[in-house]
Amino acid sequence: MDRVAVDDQRAFPELVRRFQGRVTNLVSRVLNDRECADDLAQEVFVRVFVHRRNYRHGSKFSTWIFTIAANLAKNEIRRRVRRRNWFSLDALEETLKDRLIQLADSTEGRETTLEREQLQDAVGRAIATVPEKYRLALVLRDIEGLPYEEIAEVLGIPGGTVRSRINRARGMLKHKLQPLLAKAGDP
Amino acid sequence: MICDRARSLFGACWDDELTQAERDGLEGHLATCPRCRTEYDHFSRSLELTAALPRIEASADFLDRVLVRSRRATTAPDIVREAGSRWAPVAVAAAVAVFVVAAMFVVSNLQWRAPASSQAPRMVGIEGPREPRFAPTPDAKPGERHPEVGRGSPDGLFDPDKNVEFVLGSAAVDGGRVKRDPEGQQPIITF
Numbered sequence: 476m477d478r479v480a481v482d483d484q485r486a487f488p489e490l491v492r493r494f495q496g497r498v499t500n501l502v503s504r505v506l507n508d509r510e511c512a513d514d515l516a517q518e519v520f521v522r523v524f525v526h527r528r529n530y531r532h533g534s535k536f537s538t539w540i541f542t543i544a545a546n547l548a549k550n551e552i553r554r555r556v557r558r559r560n561w562f563s564l565d566a567l568e569e570t571l572k573d574r575l576i577q578l579a580d581s582t583e584g585r586e587t588t589l590e591r592e593q594l595q596d597a598v599g600r601a602i603a604t605v606p607e608k609y610r611l612a613l614v615l616r617d618i619e620g621l622p623y624e625e626i627a628e629v630l631g632i633p634g635g636t637v638r639s640r641i642n643r644a645r646g647m648l649k650h651k652l653q654p655l656l657a658k659a660g661d662p
Numbered sequence: 663m664i665c666d667r668a669r670s671l672f673g674a675c676w677d678d679e680l681t682q683a684e685r686d687g688l689e690g691h692l693a694t695c696p697r698c699r700t701e702y703d704h705f706s707r708s709l710e711l712t713a714a715l716p717r718i719e720a721s722a723d724f725l726d727r728v729l730v731r732s733r734r735a736t737t738a739p740d741i742v743r744e745a746g747s748r749w750a751p752v753a754v755a756a757a758v759a760v761f762v763v764a765a766m767f768v769v770s771n772l773q774w775r776a777p778a779s780s781q782a783p784r785m786v787g788i789e790g791p792r793e794p795r796f797a798p799t800p801d802a803k804p805g806e807r808h809p810e811v812g813r814g815s816p817d818g819l820f821d822p823d824k825n826v827e828f829v830l831g832s833a834a835v836d837g838g839r840v841k842r843d844p845e846g847q848q849p850i851i852t853f
Contacts, residue, residue, distance in 0.1 A: 491728050495720040503718040513721050517728045524732040598711045617712045642673045649708045656704040 487527075491520050494537070497619065498544050504614045505548040507603035515551055519544045534628070541621070541629045545611050552607045594655070601651040609644035616641050663691040668698050672705050 498519050503512035522543050523530075530539055605613060615626045623641075627634045649656070668691040674680050675688060692699045721727075 487732070488725055488729065491725050495724050495728075496717060499720040499724070500718045504715065509718065512718070513724065516720060517724065517731055520728045521731045521735050524728075525735050594711065595715055598708075598715060602712065613712075617709055618715060638673075645673060645676075645705065645709060648712065649705050652708045652711070653704065656707050 487524060490523070494540055495520070497537075498540060501541065501544050501614060501619055502548050504599065504602060504618050505545075505610060506551060507599050511551065515547050516544070519547055522547070535625070538625055538628050541615065541619075541625075542631075545615070545629055549607060549611065597655060598652065601648055604651060605644050605647050609640050609647065612637055612640040613644035613648065617645070663687045665691075665695060665698050668692065668695070669701060672702055675702075676706060676709055 495516065499512060499516040502515045502519070503509055506512050506515070519540065523540060530536070602610060602613065611630060612626055615621045615629060616623070621629070623634055623637050626641075627637045630637065632640075668688055671680060671684060671688050675685070680688065692702055
C-alpha cells in the first residue's frame with residue numbers, strides 16, 4: 476500500500492490481485508447478489524486508489540479495505556430498501572421456505588451436486604434475510620474469519636457490541652435454517 | 663448448569679473462547695439435556711454451513727475494469743483543475759472590480775464627511791475695531807486698558823490684542839453678538 480500511495484505503477488494491480496477475492500466474497504455474501512457485488516467490489520478498489528494518500532499507516536490495510544467494502548455494502552442495502560426495486564424481505568423469506576421444503580423432500584443420503592448447490596443457495600438467502608447490521612458482523616466473522624477486534628474497527632463499534640451482534644445474527648440464522656436443520660437431523 | 667446459561671455459551675464455545683470450567687460445565691449439561699444438545703447441534707450446523715459456503719471469486723476481467731475505472735476517477739481532479747485555471751482570469755477581474763468599487767465607496771464616504779468636519783468650531787482672527795470687553799473702572803484714564811484686558815493665560819490660545827471669533831455649527835448662543843460669516847452659512851459669535 477505504501478508503494479501505491481507513492482504512485483508505483485505496478486503496486487496497485489498487485490494490490491487488487493491480492494484482495495479482489497476477499498472483497499468480492501464479502502460483498503457478495505452481504506448482498507447475496509453476484510452481479511452487483513462484482514461492480515461494488517470494483518468500486519471498493521477505485522475508492523482505495525482515489526484515497527490512497529489518506530491511508531493511515533498505523534492500521535492494517537485489510538481493516539481499511541474491509542471498512543470501505545462494508546460501508547459501500549451498507550449503502551447499497553439501504554439504497555435498495557429505499558428504491559424498493561429489490562425483492563422484499565418477506566418475499567425472500569417465502570423463497571427461502573420453498574427452497575428448504577424442496578431440500579427436505581429430496582432423497583436422504585444422496586447429496587448430489589444440485590442438492591449441495593441448493594443448500595448453499597438456501598444458506599446464502601438465509602444470511603441475506605438477517606438485518607443489515609447483524610449480517611455484516613456475521614459475514615465478517617463466520618465467513619471472512621476476522622477477529623472480533625478487527626470487526627469492531629471495521630464497523631466502528633465497541634467490541635462488546637460486535638459480540639452481541641454476532642450472537643444475535645447466529646441465533647437468527649439458526650432460526651431461519653431450522654426447518655432444514657431439523658429435517659436433516661431426523662433419523 | 664441451567665439451560666439458559668448453557669445456551670448463552672454456545673457462541674463462545676464455537677469461537678473456542680470458553681474457560682476449561684465453562685467447557686466442562688457446558689459439556690456436562692449437553693450430555694444430560696437432549697433439548698440443549700439439539701439446539702447446539704443446529705447452532706453449530708448452521709455455522710458450519712455458513713463457513714462452508716464456496717468463495718465467490720472476482721470476475722476474470724475484474725482487474726482491467728478496476729484499472730479503467732481508477733483512471734477515470736483520477737482524471738476527474740485534473741478536469742477540475744483545468745476548469746479552475748480557465749476561470750482564474752475571470753476571478754481575478756472580479757476581485758479587482760470588487761476592490762475598485764470598495765475603494766470608490768470609501769473615498770466617497772470620506773468626501774461626504776468632509777463638510778461635517780468643517781463645521782467644527784474654528785478660531786479666526788478678524789481685523790478692525792474691537793469692542794471693549796470690560797467696563798472701564800471709575801478711576802481709569804482715557805485710553806487706559808482695563809487691568810483684566812490682555813491678561814491671557816500663560817498658555818492661552820488667544821491673542822488679547824485681537825478679536826476672537828468662534829464659528830459654530832449651530833446657532834445656539836447664550837450671550838455675545840451673533841453675526842453671519844461672509845458666506846452666510848454659519849453663525850459667528852464675537853467676544
